[in-house]
Amino acid sequence: MRHFLDLSDFSSDQLRAILRAGEEIKARRRTPEAAGDRLLEGKVIAMIFEQPSLRTRVSFDVGIRELGGSPMMVTGQEIELGERETIADTARVLSRYVDAIMIRMLDHDAVVEMAKYATVPVINGLTKRQHPCQVMADVMTFEERKGSIAGKRIAWTGDTNNVLTSWVHAAGRLDFELAIATPDELAPPPALLDWARKQGARVKLTNRPEAAVEGADCVITDCWVSMGDEEGTRHNLLRPYQVDDRLLERAEKDAIFMHCLPASRGEEVTDAVMDGPQSAVFDEAENRLHAQKGILAWCFGGVAA
Numbered sequence: 001m002r003h004f005l006d007l008s009d010f011s012s013d014q015l016r017a018i019l020r021a022g023e024e025i026k027a028r029r030r031t032p033e034a035a036g037d038r039l040l041e042g043k044v045i046a047m048i049f050e051q052p053s054l055r056t057r058v059s060f061d062v063g064i065r066e067l068g069g070s071p072m073m074v075t076g077q078e079i080e081l082g083e084r085e086t087i088a089d090t091a092r093v094l095s096r097y098v099d100a101i102m103i104r105m106l107d108h109d110a111v112v113e114m115a116k117y118a119t120v121p122v123i124n125g126l127t128k129r130q131h132p133c134q135v136m137a138d139v140m141t142f143e144e145r146k147g148s149i150a151g152k153r154i155a156w157t158g159d160t161n162n163v164l165t166s167w168v169h170a171a172g173r174l175d176f177e178l179a180i181a182t183p184d185e186l187a188p189p190p191a192l193l194d195w196a197r198k199q200g201a202r203v204k205l206t207n208r209p210e211a212a213v214e215g216a217d218c219v220i221t222d223c224w225v226s227m228g229d230e231e232g233t234r235h236n237l238l239r240p241y242q243v244d245d246r247l248l249e250r251a252e253k254d255a256i257f258m259h260c261l262p263a264s265r266g267e268e269v270t271d272a273v274m275d276g277p278q279s280a281v282f283d284e285a286e287n288r289l290h291a292q293k294g295i296l297a298w299c300f301g302g303v304a305a
């Protein structure tokens, strides 16, 4: 079964093939050749959301329709996800109705459980631990602007969260350097860094945002309080990790700025950076649509990898 749950499950060749498929479908969009991309004709894809979403919700909905399929929105609340029946039974029942399941649910293990019992592909639309669709779109965005990510320096400043974890997984596969700056209290778990080391990934950790950003080709941050987080002391700890003009100036002159959005302007990033010439944030949002078409194509056997 072709589940898309975790970037570390994939080889670099597979990730490259999925990205290429997304890029090719993007290039054909709204041309007569797009008629050949209706890979989901006659298929229904359930989109289950336990948490709010703009990009994931709309980009999957539009992407599924453009590939000829029918999206079906189901909220976690209406099915009392994980409460009314077991995740395994939910997976078994859904598999009798629909052709694939895209799910956003904080409990990563529950999503893995869903995939274990589903007899149709399951796609991770964000868990507390990972956000693999986002990082596929981010790599696509980076490469559109700056060429191959291999050999480049990517800097992350801020919290350790789901998006960063998927970036570490990507660094283990796509041969770029990842310089991470987080406060010591919010540093990545040792097991994630050990995994990266074992892959031979060039992942570096510091608590100084200036050091991570120095010479970077891309600077990335994300919100300080992710879905399911307690506020606690996060604002105090993370304030020095804000991306402003002064920090961005330390990166390469033509570096780009990325953020998965939604952004809390004035917290992790200033308006000047978000709206400045180096910002690629809205391309990133658009590329969710294209990268996910590559992922859907892979799930349905339309990508040979």
Ligand code: CP
Pocket: 052, 053, 054, 055, 056, 057, 126, 134, 260, 261, 262
């Ligand atoms: N970046 C992202 O996943 O956005 P949404 O939460 O709006 O889907």
Ligand code: NVA
Pocket: 126, 161, 162, 163, 222, 223, 225, 226, 227, 260, 261, 262
């Ligand atoms: N890290 C953020 C990403 C939102 C798309 C969160 O989990 O809330």
